Amino acid sequence: MQAIMASKLRRSFGGRDVLRGVDLDVDYGVIATLLGPNGAGKTTLIRILTTELMPHGGDAYVAGFDVVRHASEVRRRIAVIPQDAKPISYMTPHEFVYSYLLLRGLPRNDAGKAARDSLEELGLWELRNTPIYQLSGGMSRRVLVAAVLASSAEVIFLDEPTVGLDAASRRVVWNSLRRYSNDGATVFLTTHYIDEAEQISDVVYLIDNGLIISRGRPRELVERLPGKYVVEYPVSAGIDSCIRIGSSCFSFVNSLDEVGDGAIRVSPKSLEHYVLVTIKSWGEENEED
């Protein structure tokens, strides 16, 4: 049995197709990342898989249960951090995590121990009795992660869990997610940080315009690019300057440092290059958003 399975999943809003037949199969014990440009359908897919939104077609199973016909069975087995979620600000981290676990049905003793372990793991134990409104944005985001990781849910969904976190905090969260998946659970997350996806994912799903367009281990995806290296040309001026990767022209090269007179920079291929080549519109404004 797989942790997440979707077949030909469809959803539209106001007659516009947002998910156009998504196929997905995610194993247990992995960190799976959904990458895609703004408006690609990531949040819509997560909302369907977490039983918050009805699909208009296709099937989806989470932890072996149909998200439509057996939604309450699914809910018992998952934990979710929705996009833009915030913990309740007048609570303390300990109150928030502990009460979240009680509401999930854990006995008091188990909830107390799990809350403590998770707050310690996320580096929040010292701050456990500080009201959340006194914490920084990054700290309160970590409180949410502590809550879902304390849940022992079979599958956890995190919609952009590391937004606004500094580099050290991101690593704390990555380590915790890795520990959680090593224990056999599945972590399914979205992120706009391609370096994050490359570093922590066992498997990456690329979604564009409502369809999964590729899937694989980050290294496997990168290996699909022709050649071994990406050559980056430093350009001195001109808003129209760009580098070519395959047949695509990327103007972000303007932000590169000069390497030197006539010098070129040669770097190993990265997931970012793969994504840029595969999704040509990545980084452009999405008018419909």
Ligand SMILES: Nc1ncnc2c1ncn2[C@@H]1O[C@H](COP(=O)(O)OP(=O)(O)OP(=O)(O)O)[C@@H](O)[C@H]1O
């Ligand atoms: N409730 C809604 N009503 C109408 N349109 C919606 C609704 N929810 C999402 N959409 C539209 O569906 C498309 C996909 O949105 P979604 O939030 O799933 O994208 P996303 O990939 O998560 O984007 P982002 O990276 O910006 O978070 C967008 O064009 C959005 O405007």
